Amino acid sequence: MHLIDSYLAAYQFREMHALDVPTDPPSAMAAILAHRPEDVRLFRYAIKLRELPMRLLGQSQSQSHRTGQSASFGLDNFTLLQRNGDAEIAYGLAGKLWKADYGQVFIADAEAFEAFNEPGNVKLAINFTCNSLQPGLTRVTTQTRVQCIDADALRSFTAYWYLIRPVSGLIRRRMLKAIARRCAAGALKSTSGDHTDDLI
Template identity: 25%
Template sequence: MNAKNVRLRPLRAAAYALLAVAVIGGGWVLWRSVPFDLPSYATWAGLVVALVAIVSLLKPQRWLGIATRGRAAILLLVGVALTTTAALWPSSLHRSAREKHRIDDFLPEYNFAEYHEARTRAPIDRVIEATRNVSVADMPTARLLMTIRRMAGGHLSVPPADSKPWINDVRDQKTGFMVLEESERDSVFALPLGTKASGLPHPVRCSPAEFAGFTGPGKVRVVFDVRVAQEDDGLVRVTTETRILADDPETRRAFACYWRFIYPGSAIIRRVWLDAMIARAERATPSET
């Protein structure tokens, strides 16, 4: 073994260790926060493969088994093909198989959806208070991801870390969201979207009364809820479900591509949001409620 290989051995060991940490850490985040969605996972898997291939084109990464630029070029084609196929994979129409909730009255059928839940032993009145008073300032990770998503949509301004309850902005429609129905334990919110020539969605102003009729080419309806339920074992369950419906095939294809890319970030935002609610409920004192 020559001196060069001896010198490189610690660097390779460190690289393998960093890769293992990244894989384990990323896997834990995905397992906890991002429910499995095959087209989205495949889209991002293809991106990772393509990125590794690009690095290997510049310098073959033998420690990854990519010893030549020819192999890297083949890997790049595989990554691009996987991402393109997954991002453009056709979406279908779904209907919830769970028990009926208020969200079903506003969007019973949908093309895309995500569901998240969390549990706590905090009293239900504190949990309800927390769902209403949690703010963006309580969720720095979510704020970072929302900023990245805004920038991807062409909005370069960074939203402030507002400490006011998030629901205030929804009631005032400052962010494009609106309240469709609000109660202590089951509230439903909406976001009407239009699509630009590029296919990227953007909020569209409309009233809650007009939302049901917000249909047609280029229009997308987004509905999400927040539900609080007392369970038999003393736990309180908080859930949020998001549903999205695009009416015409062209808009559906464009939004599908957009959704496959943003889905992991969207899921993490909702996971962080639920965690912030639970944390607020568990640290609350009777004087705060």
């Protein structure tokens, strides 16, 4: 059983993408840990567009104050739920994600994620798994699941999901390609100034 099954077994929405990478699971997991979604140029552009209404309304500062995260959405908005060696890592997120400011609820840890059950909100879990297909070849898979706490959340999130899903899928495929490039190059270093997506 995968970690994501433990943290979000019930869900209404799911998206999954995979890529076979010529490396071993430890190297693939190291690349996953070194990668940040913000490194993908398409992700940065999509987030800028997504946050435009919030910025125009001057809500960035209030979001930062409320969630304790940076104003621009990225990996820091997620809570690390658990890592299973080089096989899988899972992250969680909760809130009213369709709102201009994401309506994010601060989740301190895995226990808080499991316990979260506030009406009108959703819980989102994303994982990365590394499965060895043969020596030197690893299938890297990322899966996203969304659980709507109640009918109100389901109604609100459904329209949002179908609006963002095409771009969301493209972003995830770009992420996997960036991870594969990192593996191929052996460049497992901080991405603070290393925008590998610029070559994609």
